Amino acid sequence: MTTSQRRDHAIFDADLPGKAMSFADLGRILTWAKPHRGLATVSLALVLIASFLAILLPVIIARVVIDGILIEHPNSTLPDLGLIALTQSLSEISERSPLIIACLLYGVLTIVCHSAYHLHRVTLAKTVMYALRDLRQDLFHHIEYRPSTFFDKVAVGRIMTRVTNDVQALFEMLMGVGMLVGEFVPFFIALGLMLAIDVELTLYLLTALPVFAGLTYIFRMATRKIYREIRNSVSQLNQNLQENLSGIQVVQLSNRESLNFALYKNVNQENQRQEIKAVKLETSYGAFMDNMVNMALAAILWVGGGEVVQQTISLGSLILFTQFVDMFIRPIRVLGQQYNTIFRAMASAERIFQALDWDEQLKEPQAPAVLPQRLSGEITFRNLTFGYEPGLPVLEDINLTIRAGEKIAIVGPTGSGKSTIIRLLARAYDFSDDSIFIDGIDLNTIPSTDVRRRVGVVMQDFHIFEGTVLENIRLGNPEISRSAAIEAARWVNAETFILSLPQGFDTPLNERGQNLSQGQRQLLAFARVLARNPEILILDEATASIDTETEQEIQSALATLTQDRTSILIAHRLQTIQEADRIVVLKHGKIREVGTHGELMALGGIYFTLTQLQFQDLRSIQ
Amino acid sequence: MNVLITLRRLAPLVQTHALAFWGGMLGLLAARLFEAYIPYLLKEGIDYLAATQADSKVAIDFSAKLGPIALGIAGCVTAQIIVTIISRILIRRVGVYAAFELRNQLFNHLQHQGPIFYSGYPIGDLMARAINDITRVRELIAGTSRTTMVLVFTAVVGLVFMLNLSWQLTLAVLIPAPLITFFAHYYAKRIFLKSQKTQEGFAELSTFVQQNLNGIRTVQAMSQEPYELNRFREANQRFADDNIALFSDSSAIGAIMPVIAAVSTLIIIGYGSHLYATDQITLGTFTAFFSYLALLLWPIREAGSIVTQWQRGISGTARVFEILDHPPEISDTTESDHPELTGRIQVRDLSYRYQNKNKDALSAVSFNVDAGETLAIIGRVGSGKSTLLRLFVRLLDPSEGEILLDGRPIQSFPLAYLRQNVCLVLQDPFLFADSLGDNIAYDDPARTTEDIMRSAEIAALTGTIESFPEGIATILGERGVTLSGGQKQRAALARGIIRMSPLLVLDDCFSAVDTETEEHILSGLKNLRQGLTTLIVSNRVSTARHADQIIVLDEGSIIETGSHDTLLAANGFYSDLERKQRFDKVSAL
């Protein structure tokens, strides 16, 4: 039975519940930042400097200028962080008025402070961007090596958004979290100063914190479900559109436009409903958080004003309070604004890690077998049984030896498992050990990339990439020169049609080769494999969309190419397989007949019937 | 596209909700007034407190003086919050409605575009427009335009209050404004270009990943992974660098602005102290100016990013309307005369040339098919067979010549009616990631299971369906990946057969099907479609010989016409083909 792992791929496509804040995930993201920790440290140091300077600026205005210069206040012993003394001594040394010195001080500190902030942000962005670049590369690398069983089940769109949008969401979050540091440092310094000036007033203001925190919590709870619904409807909208665009011709030819539009509109309607709900909540919460700060001004004026009147604090201190209010409330406000980003990013992180942890993979040998320089190409199937789903064998008990250099044809009805044999030979799926051998070596002991490099398959389901004709033949392989690619195109008789294209081999093709005829696409897929000069050549209905004329022209080139090279070809047109040394008849996943054309004809079995069917009418006419 | 054109295009979307939109804007103005009144009240309070410092007797009516001020501030804050919430909801809702409307329009429009359009716009690009660009339009309507108004209101209201307090200090404070505007403008341009670059980079990355995954089986079978990873690395690195460059610029402007604003602060400190010392302003006014400066600073600072947001919104709008303005390639008619069609075909001098090609794919093709006849089309790769068939269902419209159906040009039928009567089964069998049954009954989900099974039977799919544990309810992978090539082809065929249209057009639908099964299908079809017209493209003589008439295409022209027998006798391309496909070469061995 098959050894491929059984998994519930629905989990991969499902929308993850999304934990609000997972420190484990956050910590894991940070492992990608580790190589850049030097940069991160610099960034942190800079933000500490900048935050400290940012606190000094309002102190200069309130304490130095207002308390110290404008209203001479005899007992202003309250904290000024030494700024008053500094101004005074500077003014004595330079013999300038304290006001000018205060202005200068303010100017210089502003410049230093904002330069530090700027450098902090840039270093932070670099740290985060580099970390995510590496994460994205690792993720793509991981996905690129998942086996076919994975890609058979999950939607391409879903995997794609993980590499793109989800990683991008992390960027926004990490920048946000990084910059929160820049908000919290001044918060604590401001808090300390305020407590030093006036404990009572500060405590009054502090009561706002639980209120804000509570509100944020309620908001979070209320929006959680709505955001999930929005995400669902958006991904449904996108999937709907994507499918419709991919199959647009089928849609149009089936007159499905209005029905599909109605379906789309329904999802869109649902999306709109949820969006409106979200707008209401977000707006209420946002406007409240943004403007509630000013309520503190009323409290400061009332409570602080009373103390000013009783001379327990200076007027400058009260003004300082009004200036600090913003710094005091900001972290919570920013946290509230960031909440959304963080929430979304945590869901993204979860999806990314799910993909990274998706360890479905092909069995690769522990101790890889050493292959000879050039394979002789003997292939043996021994008791091979295989199925994509458990309990549903597609191939049963296949036993066959293909001699080195032999040309084998496989024929059989569709769905009999012909392509499946080929996929196994190309190591696209896992199968039990000791069932397929090349040159007597168990295929499972050869690394899959080695197998694929030596076994060239012209697949039934090939893919044409967006790019030029030449790029589609070379597929990025630097070892294939332009002339080699052109030569391969010539072998399959594609050169004429390619040269008739506007820019010859450099003509750009659309994705899936939409601007070529189906047969022309197939010729390209054929040329692509020949250009690689594989040691074993397999053609899976490689000429199905190609006319007989062209096929025969290819045939002669192929005869030379397959000289002394093991080759397997699958075809339906019987004249295509006439060149084969032996013919294998497959039906319902079992080998039913093997032999030369003559032997099989003499046998009078399936093959004989097939031949008769194809040509009885022709005979009767003649 | 400039601002005016954009606004004109978007106006109808807003117009349907004009009352909410403009009412909301008015509300925002009111909110600004409440906001700007707060520093004014604060000033009153501080002035009073300053007076108590000078003369402690003033402190006696503390509650009577300061109470109303504190309450006034609380009142303003409350009013501001309530009004802001209501107006923002009003405006943002218009944005949601607009996005809804645009999405519908775009979807509907895309459904009526033909292959020429789709060869110019890759799916990834269209998806980006439908997702990102519509979001930008929504932001423009409900976000950017709102912020712009708020900025203007804040600046105007703030200035009025400041001028009222001290016009000298107000003018002095505004001295650095041109500097701010200059930097804002300078950076806005740079940032716009860079953000465009990162957006393109993102699109490039997405397209790359998507196309790579679409072809992942080919990539893996060819061991191309390392090359693909390298290509990805380059795009990924570029994207990271572009992002950092963009971020540096926006951080720089974020640092420059407060530094310039500090000049204004210094002016308040210096000149304000002087005005205070000479008793031209009070201490309250002095502090209020800091608050007003903070209020004003925001619009000035945001001016740059607002410009960027507008540019982004405008380019998004342009990209959406570029699609919406694309006229459908195929014009439809509202002709309501729907005769029963018999499927008689006359093709006259039909030519077609693809864009950017210097050769006709089809040139001056003429032939007739009587109702109920079967026509086979044979020809080499790229000889124009599929092109000819596409013309029958008006996926393409001919460059020259015409096709008559029952004596009437096909252009004179409504498109839906034509496609209902002419059913083309495409060469490339596309299946949806849906159940097999839904795929077969795609044209009409209301079809019964018996209907589905009957056409599956004709398409020789019954055995396959029975081998699936879930039968026709089996869910297929994307594009039908979990089926074998022949199964896909036959499922697509069943989807065509089920419609029983007067004219059935099959584009090489048996290439992955073995001859035995094909024989079975063809004889089933023959029975089922007695009296109905069928066109079949094939590479097999064994298929063509069933037809009443055969045409051979070569390089877009008909080189032979006739029945199987006459063509064999003619000793041309067809008889040559027949000889090649015959088996006696092997039998002779």
Ligand SMILES: Nc1ncnc2c1ncn2[C@@H]1O[C@H](COP(=O)(O)OP(=O)(O)O)[C@@H](O)[C@H]1O
């Ligand atoms: N990726 C897959 N997952 C599940 N079943 C598959 C997959 N590919 C093929 N099958 C099933 O396996 C059987 C054999 O398919 P295949 O080998 O492609 O047939 P063919 O002989 O036409 O090439 C078919 O019934 C098909 O539905």
Ligand SMILES: Nc1ncnc2c1ncn2[C@@H]1O[C@H](COP(=O)(O)OP(=O)(O)O)[C@@H](O)[C@H]1O
């Ligand atoms: N969308 C397209 N854009 C440009 N050229 C095309 C397009 N589709 C087909 N062609 C070209 O038109 C010619 C005829 O193609 P087609 O009708 O598909 O041939 P076939 O006879 O193989 O079905 C070919 O040379 C092909 O390259």
Ligand SMILES: [Mg+2]
């Ligand atoms: Mg196959």
Ligand SMILES: [Mg+2]
């Ligand atoms: Mg074709």
